[in-house]
């Protein structure tokens with residue numbers, strides 16, 4: 055287990071008040087835990103741009119009645135098949151589908167995949183969740 059280091063942070067009072075409101079809305083019990091999460095988040099982001107290989111998840115919401123859209127999404131997924139390790143399709147309601155892709159690969163390729171899918175006309179919402187194996191950000 056790593057040892058704990060303490061340090062002080064100087065902040066503008068107004069900024070601290072906003073931070074306290076933010077962490078309260080996110081149910082953090084104290085500032086330290088919120089601050090640790092922010093640091094981890096930034097380290098994961100950095101890892102995403104520096105690493106050779108990253109992991110993450112792409113989510114897509116679309117109307118499956120648009121047949122051409124479904125074919126286009128499938129074509130893109132086949133094109134990027136080497137970085138999709140798993141996919142799940144959920145029929146949300148009569149019109150909408152949710153697709154979740156677990157992705158792994160070079161940061162450039164994974165981001166290109168995510169952007170290609172997001173850019174398809176008719177995709178209502180899409181996110182790329184950047185995650186990591188956790189090495190280096192304990």
Ligand code: NI
Nearest residue numbers: 118144145151
């Ligand atoms: Ni569906």
